Structure formats: C-alpha cells, structure tokens
C-alpha cells in the first residue's frame with residue numbers, strides 16, 4: 001500500500017503493526033528488506049512483548065532482549081527523536097552519532113542495516129510517550145521502525161498471570177461444560193507422540209510456534225532434546241524436517257492444515273521429491289469453528305493429493321487417529337494424518353501402537369442398497385446417522401491416498417451411486433479422487449459429493465459452519481432424499 005501511494009499520494013502515511021512472534025516469519029524479513037530498498041512512507045511498529053503464543057524462539061528474540069536490556073542504549077534514545085525534530089541540523093548530526101553509538105552498544109542494528117530508521121525501544125504502556133513519539137514520526141519521510149515494549153495481558157490480572165492461556169480466549173462459561181473433560185484430538189496426538197518417542201529414540205517432534213495448540217507440551221517436557229519449536233517459520237519447519245530425515249532421524253511435523261499451506265514448495269521440493277520419511281500430524285483440518293476463517297483447514301486433501309509419494313490418512317475417530325499416526329510414522333516416506341480441531345465421537349483409544357494396513361478401508365455397515373456412503377474422516381457421526389436413516393451401506397475409507405481400490409471395485413460395481421462425505425473442499429477432494437478412480441477403471445456410476453463448497457465459510461461455531469456448508473446430517477439427508 002505504501003509503495004502504491006509513493007508517487008500518486010506522497011503525503012499519505014501507512015502504519016503496519018507486527019508482533020515479535022510474527023517477526024520471526026521469513027516473509028516479514030522479505031518485506032522489511034524490500035521496504036528498505038523502496039523507502040516508502042511507512043511506519044512499522046513492532047509490538048514486542050517477548051512472547052509468541054508461548055515463549056518466543058530464536059536469535060531474533062534474543063536480539064530484541066539484548067536491545068531491551070541495554071540501559072545505556074535506553075538512555076541515549078530517551079528524548080531522542082521526539083525533541084530533536086524541530087532542529088534539523090542537530091537532528092542529522094545526532095542521527096550520525098546515534099548510529100555510531102548504536103553500533104557500539106547494540107551491535108547488529110539489523111533494521112538500520114536494512115535501510116529503516118530504528119527508534120526505540122519505548123514503553124508501550126506509557127501512552128503519553130507513545131503518542132508524542134508517533135506524532136513526531138508522522139513528520140518523518142521514508143520507512144520508520146518503532147520498537148515498542150509491552151507486557152502480554154497487561155491490565156487484566158488473570159491474563160498477566162497466565163499469559164499463554166490467555167493468548168486467545170473463547171467465550172468463558174461460568175458452568176463447566178461436561179464435554180470439556182473429553183480429550184481433544186490434539187491431546188490424542190500429544191499422548192501418541194510421547195508413547196512413540198519412548199519406543200523410538202530417533203523420533204523428533206517439530207512445531208512452528210504451536211506447542212500448546214498442537215498438544216506438544218508433555219512431549220517438550222519429557223524429551224526436550226528431541227523437541228524443536230522453530231518459531232513462526234512453517235517453511236523452515238518442513239525443510240528442517242527434510243534435513244533431519246536425510247540423516248535418518250524420524251521427524252514428526254505437528255502443524256495446522258492452514259499453516260502447511262505456507263510450506264507447499266518445501267513439501268514438494270524438499271520432502272516429496274526425495275521421498276523422505278517425514279510424518280505430518282495435520283491438526284485443525286476442516287472447518288475449525290471459533291478460530292475463524294483464516295484457520296480453517298479446507299484445502300489440504302486437495303493440495304496434498306496431487307503430490308507423488310504422499311500418503312494421506314483421514315481418521316474418523318480418536319482411536320483411528322492413534323493407529324493412523326502409527327501407520328504414517330512406520331511408513332517409509334511422507335505421510336499425513338489429518339484430524340480436526342476439538343473433540344471427536346469419544347471412541348475408546350487402544351493403548352498399543354498398532355499400524356493399520358496402508359490404503360485399507362473398513363466397512364461399517366452393509367445394507368442391500370444401491371447407494372453407498374464413503375466416509376473420509378471426521379464427519380463420521382453424520383455419515384452413520386444418514387446411513388442408518390436411509391438404510392445405506394457405509395464404508396469408512398480411512399485413506400484418501402492410496403484409495404482402497406479393491407473395496408471400491410467390489411462395492412461400486414454393484415451400486416448405482418456413491419455418496420462421499422468429507423470435511424474438506426469438494427474441489428480436488430476425496431470424492432473427486434473416487435470419481436477419478438471410476439473414470440480410470442471405466443466404472444459408470446452416479447455420485448454426490450458432500451464437502452466444503454467453493455466459497456469461504458464465515459466465522460461461526462463449528463456446527464454453524466458445517467450447517468452453512470450443507471454438512472449437517474439433516475441437510476445431507478434432505479439433499480439425498482431429493483436425489484435418490
């Protein structure tokens with residue numbers, strides 16, 4: 001935006017605000033580097049609270065802490081930009097001295113080196129100072145970088161006391177929900193990775209800044225030397241895993257479906273082409289409810305399915321998640337297990353680490369019907385209800401890739417229609433995979449694909465989002481009654 005205004009509207013000011021966690025992403029540096037080159041009128045405010053969701057990780061975070069801790073530097077900056085401004089001559093001289101001083105007391109002034117004017121650090125909770133500094137910076141031309149120190153949760157005692165827990169809060173219910181006792185899918189993964197790590201010393205757990213959300217807290221405590229939070233650097237998390245796999249380690253990348261989108265090139269070029277043994281635990285797949293539309297994991301089946309060598313598992317309950325994680329982990333090559341946010345049907349989880357046969361589906365119930373339901377993943381409750389009410393055969397496919405071709409041939413050849421149900425985009429999804437299979441095998445059959453339609457579903461509860469997508473059991477049933 002600042003680049004667009006540079007020629008046509010040079011007095012227009014742009015302000016970008018970024019957290020110290022977000023600043024660890026490669027893209028932030030790409031933009032900073034370009035900004036230093038273009039020199040548009042932009043003020044970048046770094047809101048540095050020394051925290052990502054949990055502790056921030058990496059050299060940049062250490063660098064900020066050093067700047068922050070440098071008392072001499074603080075002294076120099078006090079009264080710097082704000083009162084020097086009316087005296088341009090003195091300002092320029094002071095800037096020169098300041099830059100040299102900075103090089104002495106805060107070595108590696110990254111932002112200055114990139115071509116931005118660094119100001120700070122200042123106290124972000126001192127509103128008076130903040131307003132004065134920002135007002136003065138309005139008069140400056142070119143890219144300015146204001147480093148503001150804040151405290152996460154400031155002003156709300158419970159949030160200050162539990163900065164991680166209060167990073168993102170949903171509605172706080174006064175009466176505890178019974179369901180909250182039930183293990184979430186992320187906890188099923190968390191238990192699995194600890195158990196598998198106890199059996200295999202080569203297992204390495206990787207997260208791009210989502211220790212809590214991905215259920216890795218227990219693993220990080222039990223196996224700190226095998227746990228890597230790489231910061232908000234999804235691309236790096238995948239290539240890092242590729243490197244580990246080359247050296248015969250067994251990396252497990254725990255990542256949200258939506259965030260893996262950022263590492264697509266790494267997935268193909270660094271992992272899949274070399275057929276490296278990397279397991280992806282793909283959390284928040286499908287519609288995520290209260291995390292909002294940016295967090296919905298609607299596209300992973302479509303974007304993974306076309307990558308050669310990739311195995312894709314779609315467990316339909318907690319027990320299948322555990323067994324398919326073991327299956328994917330023991331498979332020699334890239335394999336993904338996708339599971340949704342929150343809780344599942346509360347299936348009892350067997351303790352052993354038993355793999356399933358790759359690409360084998362499970363027939364759940366057989367009816368003498370001319371239509372069969374193929375379920376791919378988390379919408380099993382809906383699939384069961386629809387199959388029961390309409391008396392249809394139901395198969396839990398478990399894998400999108402490879403498909404269980406034997407079962408498909410057997411059942412599709414004696415049916416008039418298949419109905420696929422999945423918690424992912426219809427376009428390029430699992431139902432499409434079955435259609436492609438039918439076309440390849442010359443199986444002439446009607447099909448109805450249930451999944452996420454070609455539109456963005458508004459932020460709402462998961463139930464509401466599923467409704468909007470036509471994926472409640474009621475809407476599936478009424479559509480089928482119309483069509484069968």
Ligand SMILES: Cc1ncc(C[n+]2csc(CCOP(=O)(O)OP(=O)(O)O)c2C)c(N)n1
Pocket residue numbers: 018019020021022023047049051052053152167208209210232234259262
């Ligand atoms: C690409 C991407 N990866 C991970 C996340 C999950 N996430 C949301 S906020 C956050 C921490 C951000 O920390 P920071 O930028 O310092 O902001 P703060 O909440 O501390 O103000 C993370 C990791 C995300 N939203 N997007």
